[in-house]
Amino acid sequence: MMQNHMGAELTEPEAKLVDCYRSLASMLQMHGEDLPPFARRNALKALAALWQVMNGLDMDPGQVYDLGA
Protein backbone atom coordinates (compact mmCIF):
# COMPACT_ATOMS: atom_id res chain seq x y z
CA MET A 1 0.00 0.00 0.00
CA MET A 2 1.13 3.53 -0.70
CA GLN A 3 1.66 5.84 2.27
CA ASN A 4 1.74 9.63 2.35
CA HIS A 5 4.29 11.75 4.20
CA MET A 6 2.25 11.61 7.38
CA GLY A 7 2.36 7.81 7.31
CA ALA A 8 -1.31 7.47 6.35
CA GLU A 9 -2.19 4.74 3.89
CA LEU A 10 -3.75 5.95 0.67
CA THR A 11 -6.77 4.19 -0.74
CA GLU A 12 -6.44 2.38 -4.03
CA PRO A 13 -8.15 5.14 -6.08
CA GLU A 14 -5.99 7.76 -4.36
CA ALA A 15 -2.84 5.78 -5.15
CA LYS A 16 -3.93 5.56 -8.79
CA LEU A 17 -4.18 9.35 -8.93
CA VAL A 18 -0.65 9.60 -7.56
CA ASP A 19 0.52 7.27 -10.32
CA CYS A 20 -1.33 9.42 -12.87
CA TYR A 21 0.39 12.57 -11.66
CA ARG A 22 3.83 11.02 -11.66
CA SER A 23 3.34 9.51 -15.08
CA LEU A 24 2.03 12.78 -16.52
CA ALA A 25 4.84 14.86 -14.96
CA SER A 26 7.44 12.42 -16.25
CA MET A 27 5.95 12.40 -19.75
CA LEU A 28 5.89 16.22 -19.86
CA GLN A 29 9.45 16.36 -18.62
CA MET A 30 10.67 14.03 -21.34
CA HIS A 31 8.35 14.72 -24.26
CA GLY A 32 6.49 17.98 -23.50
CA GLU A 33 8.27 19.87 -26.26
CA ASP A 34 7.41 17.18 -28.79
CA LEU A 35 3.67 17.39 -28.30
CA PRO A 36 1.39 19.49 -30.50
CA PRO A 37 0.00 22.61 -28.78
CA PHE A 38 -3.42 21.12 -28.01
CA ALA A 39 -1.88 18.09 -26.34
CA ARG A 40 0.81 19.89 -24.37
CA ARG A 41 -1.35 22.72 -23.04
CA ASN A 42 -4.18 20.41 -22.03
CA ALA A 43 -1.71 18.06 -20.37
CA LEU A 44 -0.26 20.99 -18.41
CA LYS A 45 -3.74 22.01 -17.30
CA ALA A 46 -4.34 18.46 -16.11
CA LEU A 47 -1.00 18.46 -14.31
CA ALA A 48 -1.88 21.70 -12.52
CA ALA A 49 -5.12 20.11 -11.32
CA LEU A 50 -3.48 16.82 -10.30
CA TRP A 51 -0.87 18.81 -8.37
CA GLN A 52 -3.70 19.85 -6.04
CA VAL A 53 -4.60 16.19 -5.53
CA MET A 54 -0.99 15.33 -4.69
CA ASN A 55 -0.78 18.26 -2.31
CA GLY A 56 -4.09 17.38 -0.68
CA LEU A 57 -2.99 13.76 -0.26
CA ASP A 58 0.16 15.03 1.43
CA MET A 59 2.49 13.60 -1.21
CA ASP A 60 4.76 16.67 -1.59
CA PRO A 61 4.42 17.20 -5.35
CA GLY A 62 7.25 19.75 -5.51
CA GLN A 63 7.07 22.58 -8.06
CA VAL A 64 6.06 22.28 -11.70
CA TYR A 65 6.92 25.74 -13.04
CA ASP A 66 9.81 24.32 -15.08
CA LEU A 67 7.35 22.09 -16.93
CA GLY A 68 5.19 25.10 -17.80
CA ALA A 69 2.44 24.75 -15.18
Added chain:
Amino acid sequence: MNDTPYWNPRHETMPRADIDALQVRKLRNLVEWADVQVPWQSKRLRDAGVTADQIQSLDDLKRIPLMTRDEWMQGQLEAPPYGPILAVPESAAIRYHMTSGTTGKTPIRVLDSMKDWEWIAEMWCYGMWGFGVRPQDALFIAFGYATFIGFWGLHYAGEKMGCLVLPGGAMATDARVKTLVDMGATVVASTPTYALRMAQEAKALGIDLASGPVKRLILSGEPAGSIPATKKLIEEQWGAKAADTAGMTELGTIMIFECEAQPGGTHIIEDHYIEEVLDPDSGEPVGYGELGERVVTSFGRGFIPVLRYRTRDFVVRVPGSSCTCGRTFDIYDGGIRGRVDDMKLVRGTNVYPRAVESIVREHAEIDEFQIHLFTADGIRDEIEVLIEVPDPAVDVDRLLESLGRDLADAHEGLRFGVARADDGTLPRFELKAKRLVDERIVIGSEGERRGQT
Protein backbone atom coordinates in the same frame (compact mmCIF):
# COMPACT_ATOMS: atom_id res chain seq x y z
CA MET B 1 -17.91 10.23 0.01
CA ASN B 2 -19.57 13.27 -1.57
CA ASP B 3 -21.83 13.68 1.46
CA THR B 4 -18.85 14.71 3.59
CA PRO B 5 -18.96 18.24 5.03
CA TYR B 6 -15.22 18.59 4.37
CA TRP B 7 -13.44 19.40 1.11
CA ASN B 8 -10.39 17.47 2.33
CA PRO B 9 -11.62 15.20 5.16
CA ARG B 10 -8.20 13.80 6.07
CA HIS B 11 -6.58 17.20 6.57
CA GLU B 12 -9.52 19.10 8.01
CA THR B 13 -9.93 16.63 10.86
CA MET B 14 -6.23 15.98 11.60
CA PRO B 15 -5.11 15.87 15.21
CA ARG B 16 -3.19 19.00 16.25
CA ALA B 17 0.13 17.14 16.45
CA ASP B 18 -0.27 16.03 12.83
CA ILE B 19 -1.14 19.56 11.68
CA ASP B 20 2.04 20.78 13.38
CA ALA B 21 4.14 18.05 11.72
CA LEU B 22 2.63 18.79 8.30
CA GLN B 23 3.29 22.51 8.71
CA VAL B 24 6.90 21.96 9.75
CA ARG B 25 7.58 19.82 6.69
CA LYS B 26 5.91 22.30 4.34
CA LEU B 27 7.72 25.19 6.01
CA ARG B 28 11.05 23.47 5.43
CA ASN B 29 10.17 22.99 1.75
CA LEU B 30 9.07 26.62 1.42
CA VAL B 31 12.23 28.00 3.03
CA GLU B 32 14.34 25.88 0.72
CA TRP B 33 12.37 27.03 -2.33
CA ALA B 34 12.61 30.72 -1.35
CA ASP B 35 16.31 30.38 -0.52
CA VAL B 36 17.17 28.81 -3.85
CA GLN B 37 14.83 30.77 -6.12
CA VAL B 38 14.60 34.29 -4.68
CA PRO B 39 17.93 36.05 -3.98
CA TRP B 40 16.13 38.76 -1.99
CA GLN B 41 14.55 36.15 0.28
CA SER B 42 17.78 34.19 0.42
CA LYS B 43 19.69 37.21 1.74
CA ARG B 44 17.04 37.85 4.41
CA LEU B 45 17.13 34.22 5.49
CA ARG B 46 20.92 34.01 5.47
CA ASP B 47 21.24 37.30 7.37
CA ALA B 48 18.98 35.79 10.02
CA GLY B 49 21.02 32.59 10.00
CA VAL B 50 18.11 30.46 8.75
CA THR B 51 18.48 27.47 6.44
CA ALA B 52 15.86 24.90 5.54
CA ASP B 53 17.58 22.01 7.27
CA GLN B 54 17.47 23.88 10.57
CA ILE B 55 13.65 23.98 10.57
CA GLN B 56 12.80 21.21 13.02
CA SER B 57 9.70 22.53 14.79
CA LEU B 58 7.24 25.42 14.66
CA ASP B 59 9.38 27.15 17.27
CA ASP B 60 11.94 27.69 14.51
CA LEU B 61 9.41 29.87 12.69
CA LYS B 62 10.24 32.87 14.86
CA ARG B 63 13.81 32.87 13.56
CA ILE B 64 12.52 33.80 10.09
CA PRO B 65 12.38 37.60 9.67
CA LEU B 66 8.97 39.25 9.48
CA MET B 67 8.07 40.76 6.13
CA THR B 68 6.06 43.98 5.81
CA ARG B 69 3.97 45.53 3.12
CA ASP B 70 6.31 48.52 3.13
CA GLU B 71 9.22 46.25 2.21
CA TRP B 72 7.15 44.70 -0.56
CA MET B 73 6.18 48.11 -1.96
CA GLN B 74 9.73 49.44 -1.65
CA GLY B 75 10.95 46.41 -3.58
CA GLN B 76 8.49 47.20 -6.35
CA LEU B 77 9.68 50.79 -6.51
CA GLU B 78 13.30 49.71 -6.75
CA ALA B 79 12.71 46.91 -9.25
CA PRO B 80 9.44 47.64 -11.03
CA PRO B 81 6.93 46.35 -11.71
CA TYR B 82 7.00 43.33 -9.37
CA GLY B 83 10.02 43.85 -7.16
CA PRO B 84 12.55 41.18 -6.19
CA ILE B 85 9.99 38.70 -4.89
CA LEU B 86 9.35 36.41 -7.85
CA ALA B 87 10.62 32.84 -7.61
CA VAL B 88 9.91 32.08 -11.25
CA PRO B 89 10.49 34.04 -14.51
CA GLU B 90 7.62 36.34 -15.44
CA SER B 91 7.17 34.33 -18.64
CA ALA B 92 5.76 31.44 -16.58
CA ALA B 93 2.80 33.53 -15.41
CA ILE B 94 -0.66 33.32 -16.88
CA ARG B 95 -2.29 36.15 -14.91
CA TYR B 96 -1.61 39.55 -13.36
CA HIS B 97 -3.51 41.12 -10.46
CA MET B 98 -3.08 43.97 -8.00
CA THR B 99 -4.41 45.12 -4.64
CA SER B 100 -7.56 47.20 -4.48
CA GLY B 101 -5.78 50.00 -2.63
CA THR B 102 -7.52 49.89 0.75
CA THR B 103 -4.24 50.84 2.39
CA GLY B 104 -1.02 52.26 1.05
CA LYS B 105 -0.56 54.31 -2.06
CA THR B 106 1.24 51.84 -4.30
CA PRO B 107 -0.74 48.75 -5.25
CA ILE B 108 0.94 45.40 -4.77
CA ARG B 109 1.29 43.61 -8.10
CA VAL B 110 1.27 39.83 -8.32
CA LEU B 111 1.70 37.08 -10.90
CA ASP B 112 0.53 33.50 -10.84
CA SER B 113 1.00 30.38 -12.93
CA MET B 114 -1.47 27.74 -14.08
CA LYS B 115 -0.77 25.58 -11.00
CA ASP B 116 -1.06 28.59 -8.70
CA TRP B 117 -4.49 29.41 -10.10
CA GLU B 118 -5.67 25.88 -9.49
CA TRP B 119 -4.48 26.31 -5.90
CA ILE B 120 -6.19 29.70 -5.54
CA ALA B 121 -9.48 28.05 -6.53
CA GLU B 122 -8.70 25.13 -4.22
CA MET B 123 -8.68 27.44 -1.19
CA TRP B 124 -12.08 28.81 -2.14
CA CYS B 125 -13.31 25.21 -2.48
CA TYR B 126 -12.46 24.61 1.19
CA GLY B 127 -14.64 27.59 2.09
CA MET B 128 -17.54 26.97 -0.25
CA TRP B 129 -17.79 23.23 0.36
CA GLY B 130 -17.40 23.84 4.08
CA PHE B 131 -20.36 26.22 4.00
CA GLY B 132 -22.54 23.67 2.26
CA VAL B 133 -22.26 24.73 -1.38
CA ARG B 134 -22.61 21.69 -3.66
CA PRO B 135 -22.37 20.89 -7.39
CA GLN B 136 -26.13 21.32 -7.87
CA ASP B 137 -25.98 24.96 -6.75
CA ALA B 138 -26.24 27.99 -9.04
CA LEU B 139 -23.68 30.55 -7.95
CA PHE B 140 -24.17 34.24 -8.76
CA ILE B 141 -21.02 36.35 -8.36
CA ALA B 142 -21.63 40.08 -7.89
CA PHE B 143 -18.16 41.23 -8.80
CA GLY B 144 -16.47 43.52 -11.34
CA TYR B 145 -13.96 40.98 -12.77
CA ALA B 146 -11.04 43.40 -13.18
CA THR B 147 -7.46 43.58 -11.91
CA PHE B 148 -8.52 43.34 -8.25
CA ILE B 149 -8.29 39.62 -7.46
CA GLY B 150 -11.48 39.60 -5.35
CA PHE B 151 -13.83 36.79 -6.33
CA TRP B 152 -11.87 35.50 -9.34
CA GLY B 153 -10.76 32.48 -7.31
CA LEU B 154 -14.29 31.82 -6.12
CA HIS B 155 -15.45 31.84 -9.74
CA TYR B 156 -12.99 29.07 -10.65
CA ALA B 157 -13.78 27.20 -7.45
CA GLY B 158 -17.44 27.20 -8.46
CA GLU B 159 -16.52 25.71 -11.83
CA LYS B 160 -14.20 23.16 -10.22
CA MET B 161 -16.98 22.05 -7.87
CA GLY B 162 -19.40 21.67 -10.75
CA CYS B 163 -21.75 24.51 -9.82
CA LEU B 164 -23.56 26.55 -12.44
CA VAL B 165 -21.56 29.78 -12.30
CA LEU B 166 -23.46 32.99 -13.07
CA PRO B 167 -20.89 35.80 -13.57
CA GLY B 168 -22.33 39.13 -12.45
CA GLY B 169 -19.72 41.51 -13.85
CA ALA B 170 -20.40 44.79 -15.70
CA MET B 171 -23.99 45.07 -14.49
CA ALA B 172 -25.89 47.75 -12.59
CA THR B 173 -27.33 46.65 -9.27
CA ASP B 174 -30.89 46.32 -10.55
CA ALA B 175 -29.70 44.11 -13.41
CA ARG B 176 -27.79 41.93 -10.98
CA VAL B 177 -30.81 41.47 -8.75
CA LYS B 178 -33.07 40.62 -11.68
CA THR B 179 -30.51 38.22 -13.15
CA LEU B 180 -29.89 36.29 -9.97
CA VAL B 181 -33.64 35.96 -9.42
CA ASP B 182 -34.40 35.05 -13.04
CA MET B 183 -31.59 32.48 -13.14
CA GLY B 184 -32.59 30.88 -9.86
CA ALA B 185 -29.30 31.52 -8.06
CA THR B 186 -29.06 29.50 -4.84
CA VAL B 187 -25.75 31.00 -3.72
CA VAL B 188 -24.63 34.63 -4.02
CA ALA B 189 -21.10 35.95 -3.49
CA SER B 190 -20.50 39.61 -2.73
CA THR B 191 -19.08 42.00 -0.16
CA PRO B 192 -21.29 42.46 2.93
CA THR B 193 -21.95 46.05 1.93
CA TYR B 194 -23.06 45.04 -1.53
CA ALA B 195 -25.29 42.27 -0.18
CA LEU B 196 -27.18 44.99 1.69
CA ARG B 197 -27.17 47.22 -1.39
CA MET B 198 -28.70 44.45 -3.52
CA ALA B 199 -31.33 43.86 -0.85
CA GLN B 200 -32.24 47.57 -0.94
CA GLU B 201 -32.49 47.42 -4.71
CA ALA B 202 -34.65 44.30 -4.57
CA LYS B 203 -37.03 46.07 -2.22
CA ALA B 204 -37.23 49.03 -4.62
CA LEU B 205 -37.98 46.62 -7.46
CA GLY B 206 -40.72 44.92 -5.44
CA ILE B 207 -38.75 41.66 -5.22
CA ASP B 208 -38.95 39.67 -1.99
CA LEU B 209 -35.55 38.03 -1.79
CA ALA B 210 -36.43 36.20 1.42
CA SER B 211 -38.97 34.08 -0.41
CA GLY B 212 -36.62 33.38 -3.33
CA PRO B 213 -34.23 30.49 -4.01
CA VAL B 214 -31.05 32.02 -2.52
CA LYS B 215 -30.04 29.90 0.46
CA ARG B 216 -26.44 30.97 1.04
CA LEU B 217 -24.41 34.16 0.80
CA ILE B 218 -20.64 34.05 0.70
CA LEU B 219 -19.23 37.32 1.97
CA SER B 220 -15.71 38.63 1.56
CA GLY B 221 -13.72 41.83 1.15
CA GLU B 222 -14.69 43.57 4.40
CA PRO B 223 -14.66 42.69 8.10
CA ALA B 224 -18.41 43.26 8.23
CA GLY B 225 -19.10 39.64 7.29
CA SER B 226 -18.39 38.72 10.89
CA ILE B 227 -20.07 41.68 12.58
CA PRO B 228 -23.09 39.95 14.16
CA ALA B 229 -25.53 42.85 13.62
CA THR B 230 -24.55 43.31 9.97
CA LYS B 231 -24.66 39.61 9.30
CA LYS B 232 -28.07 39.28 10.97
CA LEU B 233 -29.41 42.12 8.83
CA ILE B 234 -28.08 40.48 5.65
CA GLU B 235 -29.50 37.09 6.61
CA GLU B 236 -32.92 38.59 7.39
CA GLN B 237 -33.11 40.59 4.18
CA TRP B 238 -32.07 37.66 2.00
CA GLY B 239 -33.76 34.87 3.99
CA ALA B 240 -30.46 33.01 3.66
CA LYS B 241 -27.42 31.98 5.70
CA ALA B 242 -24.36 34.16 5.33
CA ALA B 243 -20.75 33.04 5.75
CA ASP B 244 -17.72 35.21 6.19
CA THR B 245 -14.45 34.57 4.34
CA ALA B 246 -11.28 36.65 4.07
CA GLY B 247 -8.36 36.67 1.70
CA MET B 248 -5.53 38.87 0.49
CA THR B 249 -4.05 39.71 -2.89
CA GLU B 250 -0.66 39.06 -1.30
CA LEU B 251 -1.73 35.40 -0.95
CA GLY B 252 -3.94 35.29 -4.03
CA THR B 253 -6.91 33.76 -2.27
CA ILE B 254 -8.69 33.19 1.03
CA MET B 255 -7.03 31.85 4.14
CA ILE B 256 -10.08 31.63 6.42
CA PHE B 257 -13.71 30.61 6.00
CA GLU B 258 -16.84 30.16 8.06
CA CYS B 259 -18.26 26.65 8.07
CA GLU B 260 -21.90 25.61 8.01
CA ALA B 261 -22.04 25.41 11.82
CA GLN B 262 -21.47 29.20 11.85
CA PRO B 263 -19.42 29.33 15.06
CA GLY B 264 -19.17 33.13 15.01
CA GLY B 265 -15.77 32.97 13.43
CA THR B 266 -13.71 31.62 10.58
CA HIS B 267 -11.60 28.45 10.37
CA ILE B 268 -7.97 28.89 9.31
CA ILE B 269 -6.98 26.63 6.39
CA GLU B 270 -4.11 25.24 8.38
CA ASP B 271 -2.84 22.66 5.91
CA HIS B 272 -1.99 25.51 3.52
CA TYR B 273 -0.99 28.31 5.88
CA ILE B 274 0.72 28.95 9.15
CA GLU B 275 -1.08 31.78 10.89
CA GLU B 276 0.60 33.43 13.88
CA VAL B 277 -1.01 36.03 16.12
CA LEU B 278 1.48 38.55 17.50
CA ASP B 279 1.42 41.64 19.66
CA PRO B 280 1.80 44.37 17.00
CA ASP B 281 4.17 46.39 19.17
CA SER B 282 6.39 43.77 20.76
CA GLY B 283 6.17 41.12 18.04
CA GLU B 284 5.66 38.46 20.73
CA PRO B 285 3.00 35.77 20.24
CA VAL B 286 -0.30 36.23 22.06
CA GLY B 287 -2.34 33.33 23.38
CA TYR B 288 -5.76 31.94 22.51
CA GLY B 289 -8.47 34.51 23.15
CA GLU B 290 -6.19 37.53 22.94
CA LEU B 291 -6.31 40.24 20.30
CA GLY B 292 -3.23 40.44 18.08
CA GLU B 293 -1.97 40.95 14.55
CA ARG B 294 -2.13 38.15 11.96
CA VAL B 295 1.15 37.07 10.47
CA VAL B 296 0.86 34.61 7.60
CA THR B 297 3.12 32.07 5.92
CA SER B 298 1.64 30.53 2.77
CA PHE B 299 2.58 27.19 1.26
CA GLY B 300 0.46 27.34 -1.85
CA ARG B 301 1.67 30.04 -4.19
CA GLY B 302 5.19 29.15 -5.25
CA PHE B 303 5.46 32.07 -7.68
CA ILE B 304 5.73 34.50 -4.76
CA PRO B 305 6.87 32.74 -1.57
CA VAL B 306 5.30 34.48 1.43
CA LEU B 307 7.09 33.94 4.72
CA ARG B 308 5.86 35.59 7.93
CA TYR B 309 4.00 38.46 6.27
CA ARG B 310 2.60 41.07 8.67
CA THR B 311 -0.98 41.58 7.56
CA ARG B 312 -1.99 44.45 9.90
CA ASP B 313 -5.25 42.55 10.52
CA PHE B 314 -6.47 42.24 14.09
CA VAL B 315 -7.71 38.77 15.09
CA VAL B 316 -8.54 36.66 18.14
CA ARG B 317 -7.60 33.01 17.73
CA VAL B 318 -9.50 30.23 19.52
CA PRO B 319 -9.19 26.42 19.29
CA GLY B 320 -10.97 24.57 16.50
CA SER B 321 -12.77 22.57 19.17
CA SER B 322 -14.89 25.66 19.92
CA CYS B 323 -16.85 24.78 16.75
CA THR B 324 -19.17 21.79 16.46
CA CYS B 325 -18.30 20.99 12.83
CA GLY B 326 -15.53 18.52 13.66
CA ARG B 327 -12.74 20.45 11.98
CA THR B 328 -9.54 20.68 13.95
CA PHE B 329 -8.51 23.87 12.16
CA ASP B 330 -8.39 26.75 14.63
CA ILE B 331 -10.77 29.68 14.37
CA TYR B 332 -10.53 33.45 14.28
CA ASP B 333 -13.36 34.37 16.60
CA GLY B 334 -15.28 37.20 14.95
CA GLY B 335 -13.23 36.88 11.74
CA ILE B 336 -10.99 39.84 10.97
CA ARG B 337 -11.66 42.30 13.80
CA GLY B 338 -10.28 45.29 11.92
CA ARG B 339 -6.95 46.60 10.80
CA VAL B 340 -4.14 47.98 12.91
CA ASP B 341 -4.28 51.09 10.70
CA ASP B 342 -8.07 51.53 11.07
CA MET B 343 -8.06 52.99 14.54
CA LYS B 344 -8.82 56.68 14.96
CA LEU B 345 -8.08 58.58 18.12
CA VAL B 346 -10.80 61.12 18.82
CA ARG B 347 -10.36 63.31 21.88
CA GLY B 348 -8.34 60.57 23.53
CA THR B 349 -10.73 57.71 22.76
CA ASN B 350 -9.98 54.89 20.33
CA VAL B 351 -12.62 54.56 17.62
CA TYR B 352 -12.73 51.59 15.25
CA PRO B 353 -15.03 51.78 12.21
CA ARG B 354 -16.03 48.15 12.75
CA ALA B 355 -17.24 48.90 16.27
CA VAL B 356 -19.28 51.84 15.02
CA GLU B 357 -20.80 49.69 12.27
CA SER B 358 -21.75 46.97 14.72
CA ILE B 359 -23.79 49.53 16.67
CA VAL B 360 -25.31 51.25 13.64
CA ARG B 361 -26.45 47.91 12.21
CA GLU B 362 -28.40 47.17 15.37
CA HIS B 363 -30.88 49.70 13.94
CA ALA B 364 -32.45 48.02 10.93
CA GLU B 365 -34.16 51.28 9.94
CA ILE B 366 -30.80 52.70 8.85
CA ASP B 367 -30.23 52.14 5.17
CA GLU B 368 -26.72 53.58 4.81
CA PHE B 369 -24.29 55.48 7.01
CA GLN B 370 -21.03 57.40 7.03
CA ILE B 371 -18.56 58.23 9.81
CA HIS B 372 -17.34 61.79 9.47
CA LEU B 373 -14.36 63.20 11.37
CA PHE B 374 -13.72 66.93 11.23
CA THR B 375 -12.07 69.78 13.10
CA ALA B 376 -14.39 72.16 14.92
CA ASP B 377 -13.38 75.76 15.68
CA GLY B 378 -9.97 75.05 14.19
CA ILE B 379 -8.85 73.05 17.23
CA ARG B 380 -11.21 70.28 18.30
CA ASP B 381 -11.74 66.78 16.91
CA GLU B 382 -15.37 65.96 16.28
CA ILE B 383 -17.00 62.77 15.13
CA GLU B 384 -20.43 62.46 13.62
CA VAL B 385 -22.37 59.62 12.09
CA LEU B 386 -24.61 60.46 9.16
CA ILE B 387 -27.48 58.07 8.52
CA GLU B 388 -30.12 57.55 5.86
CA VAL B 389 -33.56 56.51 7.07
CA PRO B 390 -35.85 56.03 4.06
CA ASP B 391 -38.93 54.76 5.91
CA PRO B 392 -41.20 57.78 6.61
CA ALA B 393 -42.88 55.91 9.45
CA VAL B 394 -39.70 55.89 11.56
CA ASP B 395 -39.46 58.28 14.52
CA VAL B 396 -36.15 59.80 13.41
CA ASP B 397 -35.61 62.08 16.41
CA ARG B 398 -35.89 59.12 18.73
CA LEU B 399 -33.57 57.05 16.52
CA LEU B 400 -30.91 59.80 16.47
CA GLU B 401 -31.02 60.10 20.23
CA SER B 402 -30.88 56.34 20.78
CA LEU B 403 -28.00 55.83 18.34
CA GLY B 404 -25.99 58.71 19.82
CA ARG B 405 -26.43 57.22 23.30
CA ASP B 406 -25.42 53.71 22.15
CA LEU B 407 -22.30 55.03 20.42
CA ALA B 408 -21.25 57.07 23.45
CA ASP B 409 -21.86 54.15 25.82
CA ALA B 410 -19.58 51.97 23.72
CA HIS B 411 -16.82 54.61 23.54
CA GLU B 412 -16.15 55.69 27.11
CA GLY B 413 -18.77 58.44 26.88
CA LEU B 414 -17.29 60.04 23.76
CA ARG B 415 -19.88 62.39 22.28
CA PHE B 416 -20.92 61.43 18.76
CA GLY B 417 -22.94 63.76 16.61
CA VAL B 418 -25.67 61.83 14.82
CA ALA B 419 -27.48 63.44 11.90
CA ARG B 420 -29.85 62.40 9.18
CA ALA B 421 -28.66 62.60 5.57
CA ASP B 422 -31.08 62.94 2.67
CA ASP B 423 -32.04 59.63 1.09
CA GLY B 424 -29.62 58.47 -1.58
CA THR B 425 -26.94 61.08 -0.81
CA LEU B 426 -24.42 58.84 0.95
CA PRO B 427 -22.10 56.79 -1.27
CA ARG B 428 -22.90 53.16 -2.08
CA PHE B 429 -20.18 50.60 -2.64
CA GLU B 430 -19.77 47.51 -4.76
CA LEU B 431 -16.43 46.34 -3.44
CA LYS B 432 -14.72 47.48 -0.27
CA ALA B 433 -16.78 50.13 1.47
CA LYS B 434 -15.09 53.34 2.62
CA ARG B 435 -17.53 54.70 5.13
CA LEU B 436 -15.06 56.74 7.15
CA VAL B 437 -14.20 60.24 5.94
CA ASP B 438 -11.50 62.01 7.94
CA GLU B 439 -11.41 65.74 7.19
CA ARG B 440 -9.61 66.86 10.31
CA ILE B 441 -7.10 69.60 9.67
CA VAL B 442 -5.59 69.47 13.13
CA ILE B 443 -5.06 66.01 14.55
CA GLY B 444 -3.59 65.86 17.98
CA SER B 445 -3.27 62.13 18.20
CA GLU B 446 0.04 60.43 17.68
CA GLY B 447 0.44 58.35 14.56
CA GLU B 448 -2.35 60.03 12.66
CA ARG B 449 -1.77 62.29 9.71
CA ARG B 450 -3.73 65.01 8.05
CA GLY B 451 -6.24 63.83 5.51
CA GLN B 452 -6.15 60.19 6.51
CA THR B 453 -9.25 58.29 5.39
